[in-house]
Amino acid sequence: EEVGQNDSVRPLDRVEARNFPPRWGTQKNLIGESDDDLDISTPETERNHVHAVYDAIATQWHHTRGKRGVLWPGATRFLQQLPKGSIVADVGCGDGKYFPAIWEEGSYVIGTDISEPLLQTSIGACASADPANVGPQNRQVSSSKTGLNARPAVAVADCMHIPLRSKSCDAAICIAVMHHLSTSPRRIRCLQELSRVVKKGGMINIQAWALEQEQGSRRKFAGTDVFVPFNAQPRYLDKVQTESKQSAKPDDNGCKGAAEMYSDAYDGAEYDERKGLVVFQRYCHMYKEGELENLVSKIDSLEIVDSGFE
Amino acid sequence: MRLLTHNYMQSTVKGTERGYPLKIEATKIEFEASPFDAEFIQALLPKIDYTTLLFALKQISENGNADLAQTIIPELPESIKEDGEGEVDEALLKKLHTVMFDIHVVEGELVCPDTGRRFNIKMGIPNMILHADEL
Numbered sequence: 001e002e003v004g005q006n007d008s009v010r011p012l013d014r015v016e017a018r019n020f021p022p023r024w025g026t027q028k029n030l031i032g033e034s035d036d037d038l039d040i041s042t043p044e045t046e047r048n049h050v051h052a053v054y055d056a057i058a059t060q061w062h063h064t065r066g067k068r069g070v071l072w073p074g075a076t077r078f079l080q081q082l083p084k085g086s087i088v089a090d091v092g093c094g095d096g097k098y099f100p101a102i103w104e105e106g107s108y109v110i111g112t113d114i115s116e117p118l119l120q121t122s123i124g125a126c127a128s129a130d131p132a133n134v135g136p137q138n139r140q141v142s143s144s145k146t147g148l149n150a151r152p153a154v155a156v157a158d159c160m161h162i163p164l165r166s167k168s169c170d171a172a173i174c175i176a177v178m179h180h181l182s183t184s185p186r187r188i189r190c191l192q193e194l195s196r197v198v199k200k201g202g203m204i205n206i207q208a209w210a211l212e213q214e215q216g217s218r219r220k221f222a223g224t225d226v227f228v229p230f231n232a233q234p235r236y237l238d239k240v241q242t243e244s245k246q247s248a249k250p251d252d253n254g255c256k257g258a259a260e261m262y263s264d265a266y267d268g269a270e271y272d273e274r275k276g277l278v279v280f281q282r283y284c285h286m287y288k289e290g291e292l293e294n295l296v297s298k299i300d301s302l303e304i305v306d307s308g309f310e
Numbered sequence: 311m312r313l314l315t316h317n318y319m320q321s322t323v324k325g326t327e328r329g330y331p332l333k334i335e336a337t338k339i340e341f342e343a344s345p346f347d348a349e350f351i352q353a354l355l356p357k358i359d360y361t362t363l364l365f366a367l368k369q370i371s372e373n374g375n376a377d378l379a380q381t382i383i384p385e386l387p388e389s390i391k392e393d394g395e396g397e398v399d400e401a402l403l404k405k406l407h408t409v410m411f412d413i414h415v416v417e418g419e420l421v422c423p424d425t426g427r428r429f430n431i432k433m434g435i436p437n438m439i440l441h442a443d444e445l
Contacts (some may be wrong), residue, residue, distance in 0.1 A: 085353025147344025161322035
């Protein structure tokens with residue numbers, strides 16, 4: 001099984017980096033709310049700053065990250081080495097942006113994610129293309145895969161309880177998920193679940209944000225547990241459009257201020273008046289060098305094959 | 311949800327002994343023919359639980375959409391026979407492709423065989439999220 005730390009600086013990410021330093025201490029118990037070693041229940045921090053955020057930003061996320069097919073290279077390389085006919089679990093698959101890479105390799109992927117709105121954006125997400133033009137980075141599939149693209153195999157599920165039979169998959173990927181888990185028991189549980197669903201000898205690729213960034217990078221994380229802002233454009237936010245239609249009345253003294261409207265509709269989101277953007281704060285745990293490997297080593301059934309930073 | 315996907319799924323409710331195969335109670339089934347790749351089906355065969363596939367096919371044929379079942383859904387043999395080289399007859403591969411890939415449960419419910427817990431399917435996506443008291 002393979003473990004890697006990964007970060008790649010992309011244009012969109014630099015916008016986020018400019019909003020640093022991230023906010024601290026506005027939330028009690030930022031790092032999990034229970035000392036119980038075995039407690040894997042969902043902490044409020046994740047409910048509000050991971051699950052709810054992805055539900056709200058699903059459409060924009062898919063349009064900006066997913067459609068452009070910006071994939072983490074390590075994950076792509078891993079998928080391109082799979083034997084044809086592999087059954088791959090994509091745990092925390094989001095909008096399914098790794099699906100085309102798996103399908104084009106002649107394998108079958110079953111994706112799970114906690115966000116139903118995000119999963120729904122994976123349906124029919126790829127354009128059909130000439131085999132010569134198909135590549136993992138451009139979110140296109142060859143004509144023989146259009147059936148898969150039209151109806152990707154996905155299920156809404158928590159990575160703490162992956163709804164797949166034990167030892168049923170040849171491989172698994174878990175990309176950009178581990179950094180959204182706020183406690184050690186939950187991180188370990190995710191790894192245990194990945195091990196459970198993959199057959200003996202099968203490979204697992206895990207990628208998460210690293211604390212240490214390359215020299216010269218503009219990105220600087222203030223600490224191991226941070227909020228990473230996501231700037232949502234109001235036109236993508238369904239909830240407010242619905243509510244503003246409902247509340248607008250001819251005899252109102254004045255419309256609700258935009259800031260109030262957005263923060264009402266989306267608990268914890270803030271309206272940046274100057275930019276006209278709704279800012280969501282996503283909880284992220286940045287992994288120190290060796291930290292992920294250390295977690296994996298706690299699980300008897302997993303063996304590190306390769307690890308690194310990119 | 312395709313029957314191929316169903317093949318790998320299980321219920322994770324506390325107290326399940328096995329959690330599969332999930333029963334299928336479909337209220338909306340769609341059939342959509344997709345490109346046939348003999349090599350792909352041949353490669354997948356060792357990886358599916360054939361008994362579960364037959365079970366799922368029976369569930370689909372029995373509930374709702376009786377006309378769909380009769381006109382489109384092929385019958386499958388009780389077991390798959392391979393020739394001397396481990397290859398399966400192409401006609402059978404085509405039937406397997408149809409059953410595994412082209413039948414879609416768009417709306418309905420999956421039912422845990424041990425606890426009876428029902429999981430909703432919407433837009434072809436099963437929702438397997440459990441409530442706190444089920445964990």
